[in-house]
Amino acid sequence: DTAVSQTPKYLVTQMGNDKSIKCEQNLGHDTMYWYKQDSKKFLKIMFSYNNKELIINETVPNRFSPKSPDKAHLNLHINSLELGDSAVYFCASSQEQNSPLHFGNGTRLTVT
């Protein structure tokens, strides 16, 4: 009965590879997000989708491409991985404006 689930939990890969992280929410929420958390715990929003439509696209390299096949799923594909992409990536969802965010447990990406 996990509310927001993302896979994999850990991802270790080499520079230059392409990888994907998947996210699913079973809360019936309309909005989903991707956040990046660096080693100092700083959280930065990357993307937000509302009903499969992109509504927030922060200054993120275009190597990062989100895809939302339906409003319960928001996947993150990363091309040509770089060392600086190493971080923990969190998926989240929310129902409406000003409502709290529900986070997944994160995917720790390590690029070597």
Added chain:
Amino acid sequence: GNSVTQMEGPVTLSEEAFLTINCTYTATGYPSLFWYVQYPGEGLQLLLKATKADDKGSNKGFEATYRKETTSFHLEKGSVQVSDSAVYFCALNSGGYQKVTFGTGTKLQVIP
């Protein structure tokens, strides 16, 4: 733009000590304010929230009051436990497609 400033950590307290983590914000309009908690290896979880001035959010013995005059939302707990050891994030949402602004997080360590 919106911003959230919270005290730098880490904060180390003995069990049963009083906790205050300061949070101040700048925002346009009338934001909703939140405290999230992140336990090791997990995603963020909502701890408490307040949606208008003078509201007090409370949960698990934690409290925070929305102070518009001082633009603050300080987190307090009367008697901390070892299990409260985590990173605490203050956040605001001024509406409009859920662009949430997070503080930098404050790590709390409670020692027996």
